[in-house]
Amino acid sequence: MGRMGRVSTAELGRYLLTGQINRQGCLRTRLPQISANAAFRQKHQTRTFATQADTSSSSSVPPNATAVPVVPFRKQQKDQAKALKASGKKKKKNADNQTVPGWELTVGIEIHAQLNTARKLFSPAAASFNDTPNSHVALFDVAMPGSQPLFQPATLIPAVRAALALNCAIQPVSRFDRKHYFHWDQPAGYQITQYYHPFARDGHITLLARDGIPPEDGDCVEIGIKQVQMEQDTAKTTAQPGEVQWIDFNRVGMPLIEIITQPQIHHPATAAAFVRKVQMLLGSVDACVSGMEAGGLRADVNVSVRRTEDAATGQLGTRTEIKNLSSFKAVEDAVIAERDRQIAVLEAGGVVEGETRGWSLGGTETRRLRGKEGEVDYRYMPDPDLGPVVIGEDLVGHLASSMGMLPDAEIDELAEKYGLSSKDALSLMMLDDGARIQYFYNVLDALEERLEISADAGSDQRHALLAANWCLHELGKLTELASDLGMTPEGECHVPSSDLAAILCHLHRRDITARVAKDLLWGVFRGEIAAGDVTQTVESGNLWFKELSEQEYAGLADEVVTGETKVLGDFLRFKQGKAKAYPQGKLMFLVGKMMRAGAEERMDPASAERVLRARIEEVHLPALESNE
Known part of the structure; x- marks a missing residue:
């Protein structure tokens, strides 16, 4: 029995808004295969490691595309550790630094996530900012006189799915407001958002121990979500020498959702766990294009402290906002640093000022950016050029029924049905923006078909654990030695799921050794074994396992x-x-x-x-x- 992938927001949008139906049926077309070499190396031959130049990719890149370097999170952590060591300061481990005796921390979070849409929020320009700078810009994006915003209804599809995944109540009528400020990244002098009448309210997320909350939070903690609002992104600014700024307006007007929590987080690790859980939820319902590592999700945290004895008054301390945190670790580190700074100020008899602060990767302290703007400073007003957004119950119902299984339920099923640990299940779901778990299901389907095992048969989980281990760890080793896997949202990559299933089938039956299996995997990845030729390669190379007596x-x-x-x-x-x-x-x-x-x-x-x-x-x- 096959496992169907989740329906993409683009396909849902075409069906719900224009009545278009995907005519390709349920059979997937095979990805273009990597060209095969003449023969597979013998099993004891020394491997030649691939370089970026000699490894083909299945992704299609326009000839005028400008590559945007993505720094791996592991390298970010190493750079951060080196910078801290160079500063000569010793840092307490985060696990032992969740509380300060006599003080209570309160954190609220605002998450900006880029929606998975083809067009911008208020113009028909393409929603892509990785192409040639300023190549996707409509007149309204740069505030040309006389241009008007034109709301793109398709942006509602991923927005509503995201809000439903966050357990929010969808509002039948929502409205857009103007948030005024003057900066070169916002040509109109204002940003269009939904400050007063957002499209979703009153949600919540439950964080469990497996999500990474500290022991101080117990087995679980529920974080309330005040509202989710749609808004437009700003232009991308790149600093150049000599106080020169380059502006790319491809990003201006990109559709975002802003997720605003209640001030109910009291430990730094809980803040990081919340952002991580939100990213996983948004990815699981295909609402967002990428996570924090690729810049598709950014977090601002509001931090305040008060003495423990003041908690009975219900009055929170003065809050500061730390802008644009770009990793889960940065969220936890920045909260700890700002908490400690505010406590030091108060213990010295000073006053914490309401302000906006910044954080640098590898730093140990937050830094002041500017005074904190308030509601009056932004001069919020209803946008006179945009009418209300009316969301029908039929649309909400259809989107709710088509979201598929959410992460917590899927983790439970992976653990109960296949015997995976919570850690491995989480890793599979987080990798490749959610595509790795679909790849696992594809491999498992093909493996069970080869082994003639029913998907619902018995309690023997060895084949599923074998597939999970290889999808998670052995595939990960390939990327350490060569290039990326070329993983697609449909769960296919440079190693076709059917070929990995063939390798694992022989390994499970003890037809080959683990060493031969790893060599076969490498050969498929490098294109030295043509698609579908795994068994033939084993046969022609006499690689069958002839065990000692x-x-x-x-x-x-x-x-x-x-x-x-x-x-x-x-x-x-x-x-x-x-x-x-x-x-x-x-x-x-x-x-x-x-x-x-x-x-x-x-x-x-x-x-x-x-x-x-x-x-x-x-x-x-x-x-x-x-x-x-």
């Missing part, structure tokens, strides 16, 4: 034990009750010697361990006892 295993076991009197003494002491724990480490040491001494391509580590353990207990220990 019991007698051959026993001979190797006796060989590696010879001369290991001291190691055997540890086993004897356990047998005689003089040691509490079985010397498993020593056993694995001897297994390693067996694997090196024999033909590794014909040996199974589990079989080697089983035979070795039996020979020690039945032959070598009695001989050692008799010599004593």
Whole structure:
């Protein structure tokens, strides 16, 4: 039984707004295959690592596209650690820095997420800012005199799906307002948003222990969402030498949603867990194009502190806002730094000022940017050029029924049905903007078909755990050695799911060794094995696993034990009750010697361990006892 991927917002929008239906049916067209070389390398041949130049990609990039470098999150963390070490300051571990005795922290979060749409919010220009700068700009985007905003109804599809995923109540009527401020990234001198009448209100998210909340929050904590509003993005500013700023108006007018929480977060790790959970939820319903790592989601945090004894008054401390945090770790680090700064100011007898502050990756302190603007400063007013947005109950109902399984339910199913750990399930769902989990399902479907296993059969989960491990870890190793996987939203990549399933089928049946399986995976990834030729490659290369006999295993076991009197003494002491724990480490040491001494391509580590353990207990220990 196949598992259907979630319906994309683009396809839903065409169906709901214009009546267009996808005519391709339920059969997916195969991705263009990477060209195959003449033959697959022999299993012991040295690998040649791929470079960006010699690894083909399945993604289509316009010839005039400007590449936008994405710094991997792991590298950001390393750079941050180096900068901290260079500053000479010691940093307390975040896990031990969630509370300060005598003080209470309160955090509210505003998340700006870019919606997955083809057009901008108020103009027909394409919603893409990774192309040539200023190539997707309509007259209204740059506030040309006489131009008028034209609301694009298709932007409602991902916006409503996002709000439903956040358990919000969709408002039948919402309106747009103008938020005035003057900056070069906002040509009109105002931003169009939904300050007074947002399209969604009164939501909540439940954070569980597996989401990364600290022990101080218990098993779970519920964070209220005040409102979700639609608004337009600003232009992209790139600083140049000599106080020069380059402006790219491709991004101006991009459709965003702003998610505003209630001030109900009291620990830094909870703030980071909330942003992470929101990103996962938005990705699971195809509402947003990318996460924090790629710039598609940004977080502003409002931080205030008060003494514990002041909590009874209900009055919060003066809040400051930290703008544009671009990673989950930055959220937690910035909250800790600002909390500690405010406490130090108050303990010194000072006053915390309401202001906007910034945070630099690798820093240890927030920095002042400007005074905090208020409602009066922005001069909010209803936009006279835009009418109300009316959202029908039929649209909301259809979108609610088409969202599919949300992350918490999917994690529970992955754990209960397939035996995955919560950590691995979360990783699969977060990677590749949610495409990795769809790839896992594709591989699992193909693997169960090859093994002739029903999707609902029995409790044997070994094949599913095998598929999850390879989709998560072995595929991840490929990207460390070469380029990206080329993962698509449909769950396909440079390693077709059917080919990985073929490899895992042979591995599960013990037709091949794990080493051969990894070489096959590398060959498929590099295009050295053509699509669908995995079994043929094993056959032509004589790579089938011809396991040693019991007698051959026993001979190797006796060989590696010879001369290991001291190691055997540890086993004897356990047998005689003089040691509490079985010397498993020593056993694995001897297994390693067996694997090196024999033909590794014909040996199974589990079989080697089983035979070795039996020979020690039945032959070598009695001989050692008799010599004593």
